[in-house]
Amino acid sequence: MSTLLVAFATVAATILVYRLIKFITRPSLTLPPGPNPWPIIGNLPHMGSVPHHSLATLARVHGPLMHLRLGSVDAVVASSASVAEQFLKIHDSNFSSRPPNAGAKYIAYNYQDLVFAPYGPRWRLLRKLTSVHLFSGKAMDEFRHLRQEEVARLTSNLASSDETKAVKLGQLLNVCTTNALARVMIGRRVFNDGNGGCDPRADEFKAMVVELMVLAGVFNIGDFVPSLEWLDLQGVQAKMKKLHKRFDAFLSSIIEEHDSSSKNLLSILLSLKDEKDDDGNHLTNTEIKALLLNMFTAGTDTSSSTTEWAIAELIQNPRILTEVQQELDTVVGRDRIVKEEDLTHLPYLQAVIKETFRLHPSTPLSLPRVASESCEIFGYHIPKGATLLVNVWAIARDPNEWADPLEFKPERFLPGGEKAEVDVRGNDFEVIPFGAGRRICVGLNLGLRMVQLLTATLAHSFDWELEDDLNPKKLNMDEAYGLTLQRAVPLSMHPKPRLAPHVYSITS
Numbered sequence: 376m377s378t379l380l381v382a383f384a385t386v387a388a389t390i391l392v393y394r395l396i397k398f399i400t401r402p403s404l405t406l407p408p409g410p411n412p413w414p415i416i417g418n419l420p421h422m423g424s425v426p427h428h429s430l431a432t433l434a435r436v437h438g439p440l441m442h443l444r445l446g447s448v449d450a451v452v453a454s455s456a457s458v459a460e461q462f463l464k465i466h467d468s469n470f471s472s473r474p475p476n477a478g479a480k481y482i483a484y485n486y487q488d489l490v491f492a493p494y495g496p497r498w499r500l501l502r503k504l505t506s507v508h509l510f511s512g513k514a515m516d517e518f519r520h521l522r523q524e525e526v527a528r529l530t531s532n533l534a535s536s537d538e539t540k541a542v543k544l545g546q547l548l549n550v551c552t553t554n555a556l557a558r559v560m561i562g563r564r565v566f567n568d569g570n571g572g573c574d575p576r577a578d579e580f581k582a583m584v585v586e587l588m589v590l591a592g593v594f595n596i597g598d599f600v601p602s603l604e605w606l607d608l609q610g611v612q613a614k615m616k617k618l619h620k621r622f623d624a625f626l627s628s629i630i631e632e633h634d635s636s637s638k639n640l641l642s643i644l645l646s647l648k649d650e651k652d653d654d655g656n657h658l659t660n661t662e663i664k665a666l667l668l669n670m671f672t673a674g675t676d677t678s679s680s681t682t683e684w685a686i687a688e689l690i691q692n693p694r695i696l697t698e699v700q701q702e703l704d705t706v707v708g709r710d711r712i713v714k715e716e717d718l719t720h721l722p723y724l725q726a727v728i729k730e731t732f733r734l735h736p737s738t739p740l741s742l743p744r745v746a747s748e749s750c751e752i753f754g755y756h757i758p759k760g761a762t763l764l765v766n767v768w769a770i771a772r773d774p775n776e777w778a779d780p781l782e783f784k785p786e787r788f789l790p791g792g793e794k795a796e797v798d799v800r801g802n803d804f805e806v807i808p809f810g811a812g813r814r815i816c817v818g819l820n821l822g823l824r825m826v827q828l829l830t831a832t833l834a835h836s837f838d839w840e841l842e843d844d845l846n847p848k849k850l851n852m853d854e855a856y857g858l859t860l861q862r863a864v865p866l867s868m869h870p871k872p873r874l875a876p877h878v879y880s881i882t883s
């Protein structure tokens with residue numbers, strides 16, 4: 376009997392102590408406010424078909440720091456500059472990995488790439504390799520002539536395009552950004568660009584990149600309700616596996632056809648496959664393909680579609696286009712094409728590009744991060760494992776930050792304007808198209824330079840007429856959603872050369 380009593384007392388005491396510990400260690404803070412979740416799927420239905428729009432609408436009700444329950448995963452959404460700064464600057468080290476997701480598993484070689492690599496030594500190695508060999512000041516200078524040659528090619532193709540047929544600008548821009556990057560990474564172009572027309576493989580490649588961004592932008596139920604992953608309810612995982620095979624074939628052929636004596640990023644990566652570098656680093660074939668995949672997907676359509684938005688804004692705003700052209704005519708003249716060295720002398724153009732990145736950030740929800748540990752932000756409890764979404768798009772349209780937030784007004788970034796000192800490089804949190812903190816876009820220098828050079832060249836070299844004499848005021852500016860922000864209706868236009876004719880005959 377006494378043994379039974381002792382056992383009972385022990386169990387009761389254990390339960391009491393357990394409850395006491397739980398009570399003492401309970402988070403004394405509450406989660407940030409947010410919409411009520413549904414059973415099992417939580418707030419997934421709230422994401423809607425264009426999540427950055429839906430989340431912006433929800434933030435107007437629940438505030439700039441919001442909590443959602445996506446299936447069984449906690450998510451927090453930052454929708455103001457000050458909240459974003461808390462996560463990406465003050466608590467950056469706690470949010471420097473990305474959450475698990477099907478895209479990383481099925482497309483990006485099971486996290487063996489740079490974009491999804493967990494924060495740690497392998498991420499550091501891949502990031503260092505690309506930062507040093509592709510995006511450092513020295514590398515950017517070394518490869519300047521390649522970018523200029525590709526832009527000159529685009530200009531000359533546009534000038535000689537069939538006057539009776541409108542050109543699809545986005546597609547040609549994509550060929551240009553892909554070839555410019557490919558020449559640096561693998562030492563050669565990957566697409567032809569016949570007179571004004573395109574390599575059919577380039578159409579296919581852009582479609583693949585856009586499909587990847589659309590799939591990566593879907594809130595895949597299996598990522599948030601792991602017990603349902605095997606059902607692949609939206610068919611996303613099956614599409615990812617199929618797409619991965621197409622990319623893998625493309626990347627494998629690049630590696631097979633590579634001239635190992637050429638000097639470029641791929642040669643450096645391949646040399647690290649066979650032998651370790653001075654720091655003892657070594658790469659596998661899969662890691663090399665995964666890195667190429669990142670560069671060719673994150674680094675091409677982001678820049679080309681931002682340029683397409685910039686040109687669309689200029690066409691819709693003829694006064695601004697005229698000012699850009701006047702600045703270019705003064706600084707560059709009409710007897711040559713724009714060079715990268717000109718860019719620093721074009722403050723109005725620079726303001727136009729900032730304003731384009733503000734209204735049309737190519738990655739509107741940035742890329743998700745994950746909380747490695749629980750933390751406190753603005754008095755709220757952020758649980759360990761929570762996914763962080765930064766609504767870059769909503770922040771850049773926040774009426775508390777921006778006057779007339781929906782209007783395209785480059786002057787706001789010029790001396791005397793409300794944001795004269797603000798830049799897009801991740802230090803001013805009201806406009807962070809490239810993200811911020813230690814996982815900020817590694818290709819920022821290249822992306823920014825390409826968008827500036829392409830927009831300047833297109834505005835300088837041509838006047839533009841919309842297909843079927845469409846009134847610029849009627850131009851459709853709707854967004855189609857993926858992980859990146861595409862135009863719902865691609866720009867279709869007639870380029871009208873405006874420089875001395877000999878300028879357009881420059882090809883490499």
Ligand code: HEM
Pocket residue numbers: 489490491502556669670671673674675677678681736737738741742743808809810811812813814815816817818819821822823826
């Ligand atoms: C208009 C141009 C571009 C925009 C707006 C853009 C935007 C972004 C954003 C928002 C992120 C996430 C940052 C974060 O988590 O805070 C990112 C990451 C990344 N971007 Fe870009 N990007 C652009 C161009 C490029 C280019 C040209 C490349 C390479 C050729 C590139 C490669 C990457 C990579 C590899 C990452 C992952 C970095 C990491 O996880 O450490 N991007 N980019």
